[in-house]
Each structure stands twice: as C-alpha cells, then as structure tokens.
Amino acid sequence: MKYCFPEDFQWGVATAAYQIEGAWNADGKGESIWDRFSHIPGNIRGEGDGDDACEFYERYEEDIRLAKELGIPLFRLSINWPRIFPEGTGTVNRAGIEYYRKVLECLKKNGIKASVTLYHWDLPQKLQYQGGWMNRQSADWFEAFARTCFEAFGDLVDQWITLNEPQSTAMGGHASGGHAPGIRDYSSALQVVHNLLRAHGKAVKAYREMGLTAEIGIVLDMHMFYPVEEGNPADIRMARLFQQQTNQLYADPIFKKVYPQELFEYLSGRRVVLPEIQEGDMELIGQPIDFLGLNTYWSDYVRYDEERWPLQGKMVQQDGFVTDCGWEVVPEGMYDLLKWVHAEYHPKQIFITENGCACNDWIGADGKVEDPNRINYLKQYIGAAYRAMEEGVPLKGYYIWTFTDNFEWAWGKTCRFGLVFVDYKTQKRIPKSSAYWFSEVIKNNGFEV
Ligand code: IFM
Numbered sequence: 001m002k003y004c005f006p007e008d009f010q011w012g013v014a015t016a017a018y019q020i021e022g023a024w025n026a027d028g029k030g031e032s033i034w035d036r037f038s039h040i041p042g043n044i045r046g047e048g049d050g051d052d053a054c055e056f057y058e059r060y061e062e063d064i065r066l067a068k069e070l071g072i073p074l075f076r077l078s079i080n081w082p083r084i085f086p087e088g089t090g091t092v093n094r095a096g097i098e099y100y101r102k103v104l105e106c107l108k109k110n111g112i113k114a115s116v117t118l119y120h121w122d123l124p125q126k127l128q129y130q131g132g133w134m135n136r137q138s139a140d141w142f143e144a145f146a147r148t149c150f151e152a153f154g155d156l157v158d159q160w161i162t163l164n165e166p167q168s169t170a171m172g173g174h175a176s177g178g179h180a181p182g183i184r185d186y187s188s189a190l191q192v193v194h195n196l197l198r199a200h201g202k203a204v205k206a207y208r209e210m211g212l213t214a215e216i217g218i219v220l221d222m223h224m225f226y227p228v229e230e231g232n233p234a235d236i237r238m239a240r241l242f243q244q245q246t247n248q249l250y251a252d253p254i255f256k257k258v259y260p261q262e263l264f265e266y267l268s269g270r271r272v273v274l275p276e277i278q279e280g281d282m283e284l285i286g287q288p289i290d291f292l293g294l295n296t297y298w299s300d301y302v303r304y305d306e307e308r309w310p311l312q313g314k315m316v317q318q319d320g321f322v323t324d325c326g327w328e329v330v331p332e333g334m335y336d337l338l339k340w341v342h343a344e345y346h347p348k349q350i351f352i353t354e355n356g357c358a359c360n361d362w363i364g365a366d367g368k369v370e371d372p373n374r375i376n377y378l379k380q381y382i383g384a385a386y387r388a389m390e391e392g393v394p395l396k397g398y399y400i401w402t403f404t405d406n407f408e409w410a411w412g413k414t415c416r417f418g419l420v421f422v423d424y425k426t427q428k429r430i431p432k433s434s435a436y437w438f439s440e441v442i443k444n445n446g447f448e449v
Pocket of ligand 1: 016019165297354401408409
C-alpha cells in the first residue's frame with residue numbers, strides 16, 4: 001500500500017531562532033528571557049545554554065544549501081524579537097533586519113518557501129522587567145514588533161505564524177517554571193494565556209490592515225488526553241479537564257470567542273484567579289485566521305488524583321514505546337486529534353507545524369548516523385495524519401521537527417530531534433538516514449508501507 005498525498009501537499013522542516021542561531025549578543029542584539037534563563041546554573045540539563053546553539057547565524061547559507069540538496073521545499077523559522085528590538089520596543093536594530101532579510105533571500109534563491117513565526121519564546125528581557133506577558137500592554141508591544149516584521153519581510157514570506165505554542169509560554173514559563181522566565185504561579189499563567197491570545201489577535205488585525213497577502217495563522221501544541229480507566233467517571237472527567245486546559249483554553253477563544261466554562265468553573269473552585277477579560281477582548285482574539293498549525297508529538301493517559309493542584313489528575317505512562325525525551329509514541333493520538341480539531345473548530349486549513357522524535361543518535365564507525373527509530377516513528381505518525389486527511393480533515397502540510405539537532409530548551413543539547421546530526425564540538429553536519437528517507441518521501445509525495 002502507498003500513501004499518496006495530494007499534489008499541493010506541503011512538506012517542510014521547522015526550526016526556531018533561539019534553538020539554532022547562537023550569536024546571542026552579536027550585532028546589537030538585546031538579551032532575551034531565554035538568554036537570561038539559560039545562563040542561570042541548574043535551569044538547563046547538561047549545563048548548556050543557547051549562546052552558540054548550532055551557529056545558524058553564521059552558517060545559514062550552508063544549512064539552507066543542505067536543505068536544498070535534500071529537496072526540502074518549505075522551511076519554518078522564527079524571528080528573535082530582541083535582534084529586531086533590543087529594548088523590546090522603540091529603536092529598531094537595522095543589523096537584525098538585514099540578517100533576516102539575508103536568510104529569507106537565501107531561502108528564496110534556493111527555491112525554498114519560508115514560513116515565519118513571529119514569537120517562538122524569545123521575549124526581550126527588557127520587557128520582562130515590566131512584567132512580560134503578565135502585563136496587559138504586552139499585546140501592544142507584540143503588535144508593534146509584528147508590524148515591523150510584516151513591513152520588513154512581507155515580500156519574502158510565504159506563511160506567517162503569530163505565536164508558537166502559547167500553552168508552553170503560559171504554562172511552562174509561568175506555572176511549572178521549567179521554561180523562561182521561570183515563574184511558578186498558575187493564576188499568572190492564565191493571565192498570560194489571555195494576553196498572548198490578545199497579542200495574536202492584534203497581530204492578525206494589523207496584518208489584514210496592512211493588506212499583505214500571504215496566509216496567517218497560529219500554532220497550538222495540542223494532544224489527546226485519554227482516561228487511564230475507560231469506565232472510570234473520575235478519570236474521564238479529569239481527562240476532559242486536561243483536554244480543556246491544554247487544547248480548548250486556546251482554541252475555543254480563537255474559533256468560538258469563549259473560554260471553556262467547565263474548566264473556568266472548576267478552577268475557580270480550586271482558588272485560581274481567572275484572567276481579567278475586558279470588553280472587546282474576545283472579539284479581538286477571534287479574528288479569522290487562514291490556517292491552524294498543530295504541534296503534536298504524544299498523547300497522555302490521565303488518572304484522578306485528589307492530591308494534585310489545580311487539576312486533580314496525574315499522567316500515567318502506559319506500556320508502549322517512548323522516545324528519548326520520554327514522550328509516549330501514540331500515532332493513533334495524531335489521528336484522533338486531527339479528527340477532533342476538525343469536528344470541533346472547522347479550521348479552513350490545518351498544518352502539522354511540528355512532529356518528530358527525539359532519539360539517542362550517534363555517529364557510527366562508518367561515519368554515518370542511522371536512526372531507524374525516528375523513521376519508524378515518522379512513518380506511523382504521517383500514516384495516521386494521512387488517514388485523517390483521507391477522511392476529510394483539511395490537512396495541507398506537514399513539517400518535521402526539526403532540521404538540524406539543536407538547543408532543546410530545558411534539555412539543552414542532550415536531546416536530539418534533528419534530521420541532520422550536529423557534532424557540537426566541530427559544528428559539522430551529517431544528514432541522518434531519516435533525512436534521506438524524508439527526502440524520498442518528498443520526491444515521491446508519499447511512501448510505501
Ligand atoms: O523544541 C520544541 C519546539 O521549540 C516547540 N515544540 C516542541 C519542540 C520539541 O521539544
């Protein structure tokens with residue numbers, strides 16, 4: 001059997017500025033919250049930081065050439081906000097604009113389309129001093145940044161993404177504190193959700209006003225939550241609340257202009273302070289978008305647990321396979337998620353903007369990097385996505401996370417997701433067997449199973 005994708009199906013790779021660029025203080029760039037966070041000992045596994053990452057800032061031509069050789073048609077990258085506005089707002093750093101123009105021109109010259117994310121987590125530290133995303137004004141700061149990018153790069157961008165995974169910024173950065181800026185306050189995290197979504201709405205509105213024509217959307221990280229015991233009402237209710245907290249908290253306002261009421265009522269009962277919503281906010285958040293991007297990697301199984309806060313549930317690992325970063329491999333979850341999103345929200349188009357697998361890769365004695373586990377993972381997930389598409393889900397593209405191994409946030413350089421191996425001592429790039437496999441998938445617009 002062969003998975004034959006439609007002719008206009010878009011295949012790509014996804015990356016993010018802080019994870020690849022390095023050059024953390026070059027050419028007038030300001031400090032970001034991730035520079036600050038990763039410089040604090042203990043925050044990053046392996047004591048690494050993103051100061052150099054994989055030196056994409058200097059090596060972008062080499063990497064883009066490699067992407068071309070592998071036949072990759074679409075490259076997703078993000079703009080590091082303090083490279084453009086070192087202070088967060090105010091004076092533009094021309095060197096930052098020139099740098100991204102050079103990268104985008106290089107992609108164009110190589111016949112590769114550019115998908116650009118405005119915010120992939122590197123808030124200027126100067127704005128964090130003013131409360132960062134907890135400050136209602138953050139939506140205005142973001143709009144100003146977005147307008148500058150639309151104007152500076154609009155002629156070179158094929159797809160715009162406002163935010164990457166607001167859930168990770170809100171919950172990872174402000175509830176669990178495992179991500180920058182490292183705050184642990186669930187109520188503040190909810191205010192951050194609201195401000196991020198307002199920022200998204202303002203950017204989309206500004207984009208339409210400016211009359212640009214490429215498509216614009218947002219990327220949400222979503223996954224399915226299943227009850228550990230299918231017939232257990234407490235597990236079922238908790239799985240539903242986790243689904244609301246992770247998925248609906250973002251998608252409901254965007255597509256339905258409301259927050260999930262069951263979740264908000266539950267959280268109020270757990271002494272959580274709900275976000276301050278002002279008149280016009282929900283209308284702003286619900287601006288029509290051209291596509292929804294989904295980042296999805298795993299599924300979770302929820303067990304009721306009275307002791308947990310604010311949601312009384314915990315994740316219980318099942319007996320199946322897990323990747324090198326401990327994420328459960330559940331291809332069926334990709335299928336269920338796509339079907340659910342389609343039924344619930346009817347986005348015009350869906351892109352899988354990230355999916356991929358962390359493996360413990362190494363260079364073999366023959367100089368090659370073989371990663372059959374990654375290929376196996378990708379086959380299963382792309383197959384599940386294909387099935388959903390065949391059943392009517394408007395899936396238009398699929399990006400692998402990620403092109404080269406990179407700085408994986410709190411995991412530092414201990415976790416490898418790339419199609420291309422990076423030897424961090426020399427910065428040498430070696431395409432893994434998955435890179436050649438993906439190259440064939442693109443060439444054939446599908447694969448045999
Ligand atoms: O590296 C991240 C990316 O920045 C956002 N989505 C998940 C990836 C893998 O952890």
